[in-house]
Amino acid sequence: MLKIGETKPFFPCDNLGVGENGRLTFAGRDTVALSQKYGTPLYLIDEMRVRKNCRTYLQAFNKNFPSGSLPLYASKANSFKQLYRIMQEEGMGIDVVSAGEIYTAKAAGFPMENAFFHGNNKTDEDVNFAMETGVGYFVADNEEEVLCIQAAAEKKNIRQKVLLRLTPGIDTHTYEAVNTGKVDSKFGNAIATGQAEKITLLTLSQKNIELCGFHCHIGSQVFTEDVFECAAAIMLRFMAEMKAKHGIQAKILNLGGGYGVPYVQADGRIDIPAKIAGLAAQMRNECAALGMEMPAVCMEPGRSIVADAGLTLYTVGAVKSIPGYKNYVSVDGGMADNPRYALYRSRYTCLIANKINEKTDFTASLVGRCCESGDIIQENVSFPANVCRGDIAAVCTTGAYNYAMSSNYNRLPRPATVMLTENGDYVAVKRESFEDLTKLDI
Numbered sequence: 001m002l003k004i005g006e007t008k009p010f011f012p013c014d015n016l017g018v019g020e021n022g023r024l025t026f027a028g029r030d031t032v033a034l035s036q037k038y039g040t041p042l043y044l045i046d047e048m049r050v051r052k053n054c055r056t057y058l059q060a061f062n063k064n065f066p067s068g069s070l071p072l073y074a075s076k077a078n079s080f081k082q083l084y085r086i087m088q089e090e091g092m093g094i095d096v097v098s099a100g101e102i103y104t105a106k107a108a109g110f111p112m113e114n115a116f117f118h119g120n121n122k123t124d125e126d127v128n129f130a131m132e133t134g135v136g137y138f139v140a141d142n143e144e145e146v147l148c149i150q151a152a153a154e155k156k157n158i159r160q161k162v163l164l165r166l167t168p169g170i171d172t173h174t175y176e177a178v179n180t181g182k183v184d185s186k187f188g189n190a191i192a193t194g195q196a197e198k199i200t201l202l203t204l205s206q207k208n209i210e211l212c213g214f215h216c217h218i219g220s221q222v223f224t225e226d227v228f229e230c231a232a233a234i235m236l237r238f239m240a241e242m243k244a245k246h247g248i249q250a251k252i253l254n255l256g257g258g259y260g261v262p263y264v265q266a267d268g269r270i271d272i273p274a275k276i277a278g279l280a281a282q283m284r285n286e287c288a289a290l291g292m293e294m295p296a297v298c299m300e301p302g303r304s305i306v307a308d309a310g311l312t313l314y315t316v317g318a319v320k321s322i323p324g325y326k327n328y329v330s331v332d333g334g335m336a337d338n339p340r341y342a343l344y345r346s347r348y349t350c351l352i353a354n355k356i357n358e359k360t361d362f363t364a365s366l367v368g369r370c371c372e373s374g375d376i377i378q379e380n381v382s383f384p385a386n387v388c389r390g391d392i393a394a395v396c397t398t399g400a401y402n403y404a405m406s407s408n409y410n411r412l413p414r415p416a417t418v419m420l421t422e423n424g425d426y427v428a429v430k431r432e433s434f435e436d437l438t439k440l441d442i
């Protein structure tokens with residue numbers, strides 16, 4: 001138990017806690033017991049939290065946006081069949097970025113008319129597959145794609161619904177609407193350069209395409225004030241201009257994803273219902289000023305739906321102190337199941353689940369088991385001084401972009417994903433076996 005003068009560990013989400021036995025709990029469950037039941041490394045998903053995060057968006061949308069508006073789960077954050085079933089049950093739409101995600105959603109029985117297909121380079125095969133699968137909306141990125149969609153839709157004798165991806169020119173770091181900034185992107189069509197208008201006219205002239213609206217995505221892990229408001233203002237102005245010049249009545253404005261979540265104590269927190277209410281109020285004012293009807297609004301939250309619903313458990317192996325240099329705590333996973341620190345120095349809160357109340361005065365890097373010096377999960381972690389082989393390390397807020405970015409590097413089998421519910425727990429994705437690793441080898 002906590003001794004006087006000690007500080008409580010920081011928990012990035014209120015689904016983390018400490019049990020009677022001084023062990024870390026997640027979704028009210030003893031994480032050490034879960035590690036014993038399922039083995040490590042292990043991805044845990046708090047299903048109640050996923051549903052709660054969906055409902056936060058759904059309720060805010062119902063309250064603030066016109067009918068036809070829908071939050072879409074950005075499934076690149078984490079994609080497996082059970083997650084799509086949960087999205088269906090909650091009434092979310094989805095965004096998908098590949099034929100593989102489309103296949104997975106369809107295999108889960110997701111109603112594909114509520115799917116939006118993204119990507120800056122969809123192949124002919126992707127376009128055909130998505131159409132055959134009944135994907136509701138294509139978010140077209142470029143002119144070649146518009147022509148490809150037209151050809152495929154004509155062959156099938158259908159009229160494909162399309163949104164066009166635009167770049168409003170927002171720099172999320174300075175939140176200034178600048179004419180250059182993010183205009184320089186591999187995604188979308190810049191409003192500032194006239195390319196947005198050009199692709200709009202091209203799309204309008206395609207017989208087998210129904211132009212339903214416009215899309216933008218300004219970035220990820222966004223905390224800065226007003227970036228969504230800025231993007232919405234620029235997009236609405238563009239829509240009003242297209243209406244005035246070309247008589248285009250676009251029904252949908254999709255503002256993309258990106259609300260940030262806290263990983264460490266220093267991170268901000270976003271009050272999503274308040275943000276959405278503020279955004280909607282501003283959009284209504286702008287629409288009134290522009291003399292246009294408020295379009296249906298979509299957003300595409302990925303991280304803010306699943307990140308804080310995830311926790312990864314590892315077993316500690318070697319603990320190494322190099323006098324005059326650094327200390328290392330090694331675990332039985334690493335960059336193969338979580339490459340985010342190696343990729344872009346992502347911050348995480350890391351804890352020793354079975355020693356949660358102990359004083360943390362041993363600073364070390366939490367490192368993986370891959371043959372790669374960059375295989376680091378986090379640097380400068382405060383561990384209990386008695387951290388040792390056999391302890392259970394927990395990395396918080398791993399529900400987004402962990403399993404989705406995992407690999408078999410070093411021929412490590414991917415961990416299982418276990419869902420935690422009100423009444424129990426179940427395996428949603430099985431742990432990979434050695435046979436799985438060789439199943440495609442001849």
Ligand SMILES: *Cc1c(COP(=O)(O)O)cnc(C)c1O
Nearest residue numbers: 074217220257258300301302303
């Ligand atoms: C990545 C992405 C999202 C999701 O972003 P989050 O930061 O996870 O919310 C949504 N839409 C598009 C187009 C994306 O590329």
